[in-house]
Amino acid sequence: MTPDLPINLYPKPSPNLIQADHLQHTLNELHARYRSLNQGKPASYIPELAKANPDWFGICIMGVDGQRFEVGDTEQLFTIQSISKVFVHGLALEDHGRERVLDRVGVEPTGDAFNAIVLDERSKRPYNPMVNAGAIATTSLIKGKGATDRLNRMLAMFERYIGHESYIDMPTFTSERSTGHRNRAMAHLMLNFGMIDEHIDEALDLYFQQCSLMVDCRDLAMMAATLANRGKNPLTGIQAVPAEYVRDMLSVMYTCGMYNFAGEWAYLVGLPAKSGVCGGIIVVVPNRMGIAVFSPPLDERGNSVRGVKVCEDLSQQFGLHLFDCTGSEKIT
Numbered sequence: 001m002t003p004d005l006p007i008n009l010y011p012k013p014s015p016n017l018i019q020a021d022h023l024q025h026t027l028n029e030l031h032a033r034y035r036s037l038n039q040g041k042p043a044s045y046i047p048e049l050a051k052a053n054p055d056w057f058g059i060c061i062m063g064v065d066g067q068r069f070e071v072g073d074t075e076q077l078f079t080i081q082s083i084s085k086v087f088v089h090g091l092a093l094e095d096h097g098r099e100r101v102l103d104r105v106g107v108e109p110t111g112d113a114f115n116a117i118v119l120d121e122r123s124k125r126p127y128n129p130m131v132n133a134g135a136i137a138t139t140s141l142i143k144g145k146g147a148t149d150r151l152n153r154m155l156a157m158f159e160r161y162i163g164h165e166s167y168i169d170m171p172t173f174t175s176e177r178s179t180g181h182r183n184r185a186m187a188h189l190m191l192n193f194g195m196i197d198e199h200i201d202e203a204l205d206l207y208f209q210q211c212s213l214m215v216d217c218r219d220l221a222m223m224a225a226t227l228a229n230r231g232k233n234p235l236t237g238i239q240a241v242p243a244e245y246v247r248d249m250l251s252v253m254y255t256c257g258m259y260n261f262a263g264e265w266a267y268l269v270g271l272p273a274k275s276g277v278c279g280g281i282i283v284v285v286p287n288r289m290g291i292a293v294f295s296p297p298l299d300e301r302g303n304s305v306r307g308v309k310v311c312e313d314l315s316q317q318f319g320l321h322l323f324d325c326t327g328s329e330k331i332t
């Protein structure tokens with residue numbers, strides 16, 4: 001029987017807006033509330049990261065309409081670390097397509113630490129591109145005629161998201177390269193199972209280089225906003241990644257982006273996100289905005305303590321959880 005009334009399968013998003021001054025006021029409040037939270041410690045297993053000032057604390061929101069809201073140390077430079085994994089995953093998808101990337105790296109959350117030396121028993125693939133093993137495999141897929149070309153393609157990719165050129169911090173790169181024994185061990189394990197080819201050192205160097213890209217909180221917010229804006233940088237209008245792959249990137253961020261806190265994060269915050277041991281977190285609110293928080297002290301899972309708090313509060317306060325249907329306050 002055909003129903004009497006048409007069913008609207010594609011309802012328009014709610015037109016309610018967050019007022020700009022309300023958003024700025026909220027950011028100021030959150031910054032003041034969590035500035036004195038003195039839990040966690042900056043990462044020290046990469047010697048260069050231990051030099052971070054635990055008081056650095058910045059929050060930046062970039063709307064898909066190009067409006068920016070910020071508070072604190074949003075121009076302090078730091079290395080992007082694991083947040084790079086999201087964007088290199090996008091480049092691998094662009095280079096090889098969904099099927100081939102899936103052959104080499106899964107999309108299952110691990111429930112283990114980001115640096116766990118573990119592969120899927122059955123398929124021998126690393127679990128997902130957001131943990132180190134999976135990220136090294138993803139990086140090894142980046143196309144190019146030799147190491148320099150691969151690095152240049154990667155830098156050009158980051159530039160499309162950020163909107164300006166960025167560079168690799170050499171002290172961090174060499175620090176990671178000389179101490180990254182776990183990452184090296186993972187690469188060898190994957191070579192053993194044929195998940196990466198024999199150019200291990202080249203793949204590892206490129207992985208350490210991507211982790212050592214210098215960004216600030218504004219850059220990260222812009223990168224997140226680009227993903228929120230279907231892969232198009234809101235200010236330059238440049239398509240950073242084909243729109244068809246944004247879905248893949250966000251899905252993996254949603255389920256795996258916060259390491260072994262990913263389930264709790266999905267439950268509490270309900271948005272695709274990625275953290276790094278630099279103390280940065282990016283959050284994507286699809287079709288609305290990108291959020292970035294930077295504060296180096298980390299909890300035991302490697303996520304920024306203040307960053308997690310700020311994102312929980314923002315999601316709660318503005319009803320940003322993807323599955324929130326109480327309609328508290330919405331942004332178009």
Ligand code: GLN
Nearest residue numbers: 081082114132211276277
């Ligand atoms: N470069 C770091 C590593 O490989 C990245 C880890 C992270 O940010 N979680 O150990």
